[in-house]
């Protein structure tokens with residue numbers, strides 16, 4: 001299905017959603033939205049290969065809101081109708097914010113569940129009832145075990161950033177969540193990359209999915225100006241401080257491989273007179289939010305981060321990403337540099353590469369399929385063994401699905417269609433019928 005949508009009006013979304021999009025000044029659906037929303041509105045499972053920054057959140061949020069907004073069932077205590085699993089607290093919060101913005105004129109409730117904070121408020125929210133739950137896997141399972149959340153009425157399940165979830169060791173948690181989902185549901189699965197393990201997980205979760213691919217690895221990274229600066233490890237601090245003094249350098253995210261490395265670098269950089277914010281997995285949720293707020297509000301222009309903490313963060317006008325340490329997982333390189341060059345802006349990614357990291361560089365170039373430009377003033381260092389692995393990464397993850405028709409098992413597409421139209425139909429008449437939806441993609 002090659003869909004060329006030029007306006008949101010063509011999607012035939014509920015008027016309150018169209019209003020919210022107008023208020024956000026969204027005029028044209030992004031490619032992932034244009035490709036995902038029509039089949040998702042039809043109730044199809046989706047396998048989406050896309051990174052954050054592509055408009056992916058609205059691609060799954062709008063069909064969910066349209067579906068639930070057309071139905072307008074009363075939210076039941078502890079029993080969400082839609083679940084979005086995300087790998088990190090930051091991403092979960094961001095998705096929750098987007099749900100609230102797009103669903104502003106609908107009377108739907110979105111609850112957030114993530115670790116690192118006291119659970120009481122989250123439990124109260126669930127007891128009050130929420131139509132949509134955005135969660136990280138660990139806390140979700142905790143609250144499910146305690147009996148505060150049941151997924152037996154779930155209709156849509158979204159797994160977001162699946163590859164990241166796996167990198168962070170969430171596979172067992174995800175499988176436990178999936179085992180509790182009603183088999184009769186809609187599932188939306190998003191991942192920036194599709195290594196074999198992800199393909200396997202997707203095949204377990206999805207039924208005849210509609211495949212959407214908007215980020216062929218090789219072209220996505222080509223949009224960002226990338227450079228390798230060869231150096232010794234001991235030279236990195238000086239190189240970074242020199243770079244930060246550059247005239248064209250605005251907002252910068254600096255990635256380190258370990259949490260300890262992030263702390264040390266932050267101290268040295270502050271000492272050199274450049275205020276920084278730091279986020280990594282050992283920081284409390286409040287400290288992470290505070291750091292992000294300061295960076296967003298431009299109170300500090302440098303953010304030092306580890307991979308996990310920075311995952312999915314949507315901040316515009318990041319002029320430079322600096323890989324202070326090269327990541328040991330090549331996919332992380334693609335995610336990291338994707339923090340710059342957002343919303344069509346030009347981005348620059350500078351990576352420091354010492355002798356210990358030459359093997360990582362090889363892996364990265366193999367993955368992205370291009371040879372990254374070398375700084376002509378830097379000299380390739382002698383090869384050294386890789387540094388010891390450390391800190392930085394733990395858990396995270398997310399996904400989306402929608403329940404397909406009755407609750408007794410997966411159904412054929414035609415029966416699915418009937419059940420959907422009866423679900424969404426009567427209250428909003430013509431707008432919300434299955435037939436009407438079909439016409440969107442015909």
Ligand code: AMP
Pocket residue numbers: 025026027028029030033051052053054055056057058314343
């Ligand atoms: P996401 O990939 O979902 O994190 O979205 C990246 C950024 O694009 C966010 O700041 C969104 O608010 C913005 N965005 C998403 N869809 C559109 C659209 N159709 N038009 C303009 N901005 C959008």
